[in-house]
Amino acid sequence: MAEYLTYMGDGKRIFCTREKIIDDLQAGMAEAVEVGNVPDLTSEELAMLCDIVCDRNRIVSVEPGNEVVLSNDGAQNKFTGDSGSSGCGIEMSALAAAQVHERALSMDTFEFGSLDNNYSVKPLKAVIAMQMQKMEDMQNSMIVPFFYGAMPNMGLYYEPDGPFGNPPDLMREGKIEEAQSEMEKAMDMMTRDIEFMGVKMQEAGSDGFNFDTTASAGDGDFLSVLRGVELLKKARPEAQTMVGMSSENVIGIHGMLDYKGQDVAGIYPHDQAKLAEMAGVDVFGPVTNTKSGKSLAWNMAYSVALIKECEKKSNLPCHVNMGMGVGGIPMLETPPAEAVTRCSKAMVEVAKVDGI
Amino acid sequence: MSIAHMMASGLGGIRTSGDLVARMQFARKMKTPAAKEYVAKKLGVSVLDLTDVYVMRDLREALGIGVTVGLPGAPRGIAAKMNIEKLLDIEINCCEIFRKMTSKR
Numbered sequence: 132m133a134e135y136l137t138y139m140g141d142g143k144r145i146f147c148t149r150e151k152i153i154d155d156l157q158a159g160m161a162e163a164v165e166v167g168n169v170p171d172l173t174s175e176e177l178a179m180l181c182d183i184v185c186d187r188n189r190i191v192s193v194e195p196g197n198e199v200v201l202s203n204d205g206a207q208n209k210f211t212g213d214s215g216s217s218g219c220g221i222e223m224s225a226l227a228a229a230q231v232h233e234r235a236l237s238m239d240t241f242e243f244g245s246l247d248n249n250y251s252v253k254p255l256k257a258v259i260a261m262q263m264q265k266m267e268d269m270q271n272s273m274i275v276p277f278f279y280g281a282m283p284n285m286g287l288y289y290e291p292d293g294p295f296g297n298p299p300d301l302m303r304e305g306k307i308e309e310a311q312s313e314m315e316k317a318m319d320m321m322t323r324d325i326e327f328m329g330v331k332m333q334e335a336g337s338d339g340f341n342f343d344t345t346a347s348a349g350d351g352d353f354l355s356v357l358r359g360v361e362l363l364k365k366a367r368p369e370a371q372t373m374v375g376m377s378s379e380n381v382i383g384i385h386g387m388l389d390y391k392g393q394d395v396a397g398i399y400p401h402d403q404a405k406l407a408e409m410a411g412v413d414v415f416g417p418v419t420n421t422k423s424g425k426s427l428a429w430n431m432a433y434s435v436a437l438i439k440e441c442e443k444k445s446n447l448p449c450h451v452n453m454g455m456g457v458g459g460i461p462m463l464e465t466p467p468a469e470a471v472t473r474c475s476k477a478m479v480e481v482a483k484v485d486g487i
Numbered sequence: 488m489s490i491a492h493m494m495a496s497g498l499g500g501i502r503t504s505g506d507l508v509a510r511m512q513f514a515r516k517m518k519t520p521a522a523k524e525y526v527a528k529k530l531g532v533s534v535l536d537l538t539d540v541y542v543m544r545d546l547r548e549a550l551g552i553g554v555t556v557g558l559p560g561a562p563r564g565i566a567a568k569m570n571i572e573k574l575l576d577i578e579i580n581c582c583e584i585f586r587k588m589t590s591k592r
Contacts, residue, residue: 237489487496
C-alpha cells in the first residue's frame, strides 16, 4: 500500500498510508468539534486537507489569486534574538532587520519591539523615550505598515517581578478571593500601561500596536488588553491594533471576569474574536496549539476546524498565528518547510483566513 | 518561517501589493477579498495582477510607492508612504506627523 511522507507534531518524519491520514484528519476535526463547540468540516474540506497532506511535492502553495497578507510578531528579534525566541543570534540593528523583512523577505507588515526589555509592556515603560526615538527613525525608512509590538505579559505585574501578590501562590494557600483581588489590581495597572505605551508610540509615528501573546496570563490578561485597546482608540483613534493570542483558549485563572457581559474564561477563537471586535481591535490573531504527539494531519484538521469558525464568525480580518507549535505547524525551532507550506495552504484555502 | 509562508501564500509585500492590501485591512478592517478589490481598483489593475511582479514592479515605480530594489531617486520611507496615502485615500500616522513637523513656518 502506498505511503506518504508526512510529519508528527514535533516535526519528526513519518510515513503513513492515505487511510491513516484520513483517520487522523477525522480524529483531529472531532477533537476541535468537541473542545471548541465548532461545526464539522465538510467532506469536501476534509478531502482538500487530505490532498494537501498527501501532495508528493516538498513545497505546496495556494492557487494564484488566493494569496493573503503576511503580518508579523516578535519584530526584529527573529534575527537578533536567541533560541528562546527562535532568534538567529545575528548582530544587526532593528532597522536593518526590518528592512530585510520588508525588501528581501516580502513581509506585508512589520513591527519594532525590544527584546532587551522583555518585549513586554511593563518594562518598556522605563525606556519609552528610546523606543519612540527608534520608531521615528524607522518610520522614516520603512514603507510597509509598521507597528510597535510588545507582549502584555501580566505575569510581570506579580511578585517577585511586580508589585502585586502572586495569584498561584495565594491560591495554593487557599486565598482565592485575595488572589482574584491581586489580579484585578494588576489588570488596572496593565490597562493604564497599555494606553500609555500605545499613545506614546502613536506620537512617534507608529501605525499602531501589535499585542503579541495576549492572554498568556489568563483571563485577566485578555480583559486588560481589551480595555487597553478601548482606551488607546479613544485617545488616538488612528491607532491600528492587532491582538494576537497566546493560546487557543483563554485560561480562567481569575474565573469570574466578563467583558461587556460576555464571559472571558475558557473561550475559543470564534468567541475571542467577537470580544476583540467589541473593543475596537482592527485585526485579530487567533491561535490553535499544536499537539506534538499527534500527526500533521491531525493537527491540521484540528486547527482548520477551529479557525474556520473564527473566520466565519468574525467581522474583523483574522491573521492566524502560524509559527512554531501553532496553527498545526510542528512544535520545533526549525519546522519542516514541507509542513509549514501545507498548513499555510490549508489555512488559506480551507479555513479562508485573511492573513497569517 | 517567513520564507516558507511567503512562498506558500504571501501577497509579496512591496514586490507586488501586499503592503497596500494590508493597509486597507488595518485602516478599514477590510477582509482580504474586499481589500484586494479596493486596492486593485485604485491601481487600475485586476485582482490577479496584484501578485504579478511583472505588472507591479514598474507600476510601483511609476506611482512612487516604493520598490524592493535600491533605486536612487525613487521615493522610499515617508516619501513613498505619502504617495500611498493619496493612492489609497487613507491617512498614515507618520505622514501626518511629518506634515505637522514641516509646517511650522
